[in-house]
Amino acid sequence: MENPIIQQSSTHDEWERELKAFDDTKLGVKGLVDNGVTKVPLIFTKFQASKASSPPSEDEFLQVPVIDLGLIGNSSKDTGGVARKDIVTKVRQACEKYGFFQIVNHGIPQEILDEMKEGTRRFHEEPNDVKKVYYSRDRLKKVRFTSNYDLYQAKAANWRDSLISLMLPEPPKPEEFPETCRDITICYSEYAYKLGLTLFELLSEALGLKPKHLEEMECAQGMFLLSHYYPACPEPDKTIGNKAHTDPNFLTILLQDHTGGLQVLVENRWIDVKPVEGALVINIGDLTQLISNDKFKSIKHRVLAPGATPRISVACFFTTNTMYPTNRLYGPIKEILSEENPAIYRETTIKDFTIQFDLRLGMTPTLEYYRI
Template sequence: MEEVKDALGSWGFFQIVNHGIPVDVLEDMKKGVLGFFEQDSEVRKQWYTRDRSANRVVYNSNFDLYSAPVTNWRDSFVCRMYPNPPQPEELPPPCRDILLEYSSQVMKLGCSILELMSEALGLEPNHLWDMGCATQLQVTSHYYPPCPQPELTMGITEHTDAGFITILQQDQIGGLKVLYKDQWTHVHPIQGALVVNAGDLLQLITNDKFVSAQHKVVANKVGPRISVASFFLTDLMTQNPKVLEPIKELLSEDNPAKYRSTTGKEFLDYFYKKGLDATPALTYFKI
């Protein structure tokens, strides 16, 4: 608990081993992602759309193509896996079975991490769960082709994540960097480990006790690089959405709320409209 508190209060990132997800599940997930992206483009394009609300399964390149200042050197495949996962036939055959299994395992792990985080904040173990911090699970698989001139582009631009927590599986090629004390530090891959990081909404509800750190992925001549990011999000329904605001138990006269109330939909709509850049979406919601 103390290690989680220290990591999220300073770096906003940590790596975990002994997390309970078997190594063969991790490896099969990477193989499934590779299998999807290395299909013929004629096969892949049946999943392609730029409308993120159109399907529970979305394939595209640069979701923020028309809003961000630059484009990135990677393609993405997004699946909304909880609470209403796609039917198996809605998922591409190369990763159909493993995506369902992997998502189930990651969901259990995320709930355990939320319990640890709640207790690290001095709250009841189910506090963050009850707030809706795991109401939705979005699994996004990234494919970074080998880049002939990596100095001219980025794998993913400097940014912060929008949700509560992200559980990331990266392969052994590396390239992920986190900003800590104004310096970029490599998050070196550890075999069998998973990376956990805080998102903007977690920083908002904890009133800066946990920080959503800037991070990026550099392009590489080696590849393809595969990563799988599982985003824990709030309810995005437009009817009766939960109001998100700094947790009252964490506030005091000396530590008043630093962010205004919002909903998950309002926050994510702004995040997607703005696109990925060095200015966190969270800045817009500061008091």
Template sequence: MTPPGVAYDRRVELQAFENTKAGVKGLVDAGITTIPAMFRHPLESLEGITTPSDNVAVIPTLDLSAARREDAVALVRHAAGTVGFFQVVNHGVPAELMAGMLAGVRRFNEGPAEAKRAAYTRDLARKVRFSSNFDLFQTAAASWRDTLFFGLAPDPPPSQELPEPLRNVVTDYGEAVTKVALCVLELLSESLGLSSDHLREMGCAHSLYVACQYYPPCPEPHLTLGHKRHTDEGFLTVLLPQVLVDRSGAGGTWVDVPYVPGALMINIGDLLQLVSNDQFRSAEHRVLANKSNDTARVSVASFFNTDMSSSTLYRPITNGHNPPIYRSVTAQEFMATFMSIGFDGRLLDYYRLEQDPPTPHV
């Protein structure tokens, strides 16, 4: 809190928070009762929650072990082209592996402060890093969460670099969830009328980055978010978010994702929307701040992408009936634009044809 009579300096507040290397959990442990100004979001970004009864048919669920191939392809085609999200069950990731990941994330964040400080960094070259808000110094309002990040593929970090609470589970989890992603990419390829290996051969699952999110209880959850509205920049994500479903054609309605035991949530990323030429949709989603008085929420998001150093041009898949909506782009350029705008802009707007791209903020 800024003392009375002292001008508020956001940069000073951000740097003081960063210097603790304790993340949002450190603020909670310090016993704060009001959130710092840096976490306060505009009121309009906090509005629009629907009631659970309105959510039942919004996000479809696909049983990967029981659905006929043509039915699975049809469901994926519809979901990817409308809401941009669907859940999968009987996906082959063992329940104990999923539970082990979530437990490990909780143990790390609620473990010794020294271990978190040792992992705290904004050096993107490090394959294991801990921080709060990757765009902390860019965004207009920080979100109430901490993140432990792993770069698992194609070159995983050595075992000794992995935090002890996740050392015996994160590699196995990465391998298991990759199999799910490859299965989904086959269905997505077929739904575009292509061979089942088309998107895989394009390198859509070449790299895997896993973000382990920790959402501590928030003393003023009505003033902030766990994660602001955003789309994912890559090809495919496996996660459990809250999504913005556009039912009106001119806006959208926030809905809670109904819980399906054992399900994994799949969502389309921006680069896949570009490559599909808008046949698939990268929907906006967000996470509410944790309203619990004493229990943190945890989640694991797995981001599948191509080789970020490649000079390969990704262009929209077109035919005679659908001219390209986007210009061709390398993944390296696409990611550089994302890093410059963070979650405060719509990445695809920079690559649409027949319009002037926005100017990235510095």
């Protein structure tokens, strides 16, 4: 039986009906695949032209760096000396050029990484009647399953489903998590938070500040996990897993599986961020570009739709959201400003920045709105 949302329509009303029909299933993109869809529905295809316009770069000298954290210990008080300074230098160079880097020997055991990926798979491959109970677009829910948070605002939908878990500053009760991934989500988030604090120390030092500077600015006060599932796609060249975007946060820690598909836009070329066994991908968010006064870059990235094999990733976002608004203003850090390096951004709250990000989807980048 033909699924009602795969009809190839052209009018705005038909487009809206297809969006709502997809949303009302509460089964996400995987629900389409489970129902035997053989063609990508129109609501997923509008970004094909922009996807194909920039082929990936094969330049061996234009690759996201891999940084070994094994020599620095878990505290800024260790005596790594030269080794730590070398790591800080590599972090600074990566943040200035790419906005991305990968890390190995980061302190999260391989079995935890593997189980987090497997827990994500278990949830998204649950029977439909179990999974759809968690489906919601209510951003005040601490744990919710959704597909395309910007479904009704974006020009086209992404070929991706997500389980969103708001972990800090007030974590959900254990019973709010799906049973299939409850224990590992709680465990992994604890490891990720500790790693985040270490990364904020390195970023602080890379900016010439004291190690605890960004932590004391409450950059790590909020944290949430996005457990993504990119279902196998019958026509991967006609859609995209996640369209080109920047992250509206301070920092992202990404756990990706072996499938690949993540690309970063550097020097107007798409670079593959190739999976490295045991590694985590780190990227700078818009808010860190703002407070660093453009020293560190928040770079556009995207994810290609997978072919016959589903793709799994878990993104750990460091930022608060509209559920936990604060009045704290964030602007370029005064300690790094000078006559030669004056502030180029206005101050903003995280809540206001998030609102502007949502309002400007597909338009001028949010950072440009705050540029002086």
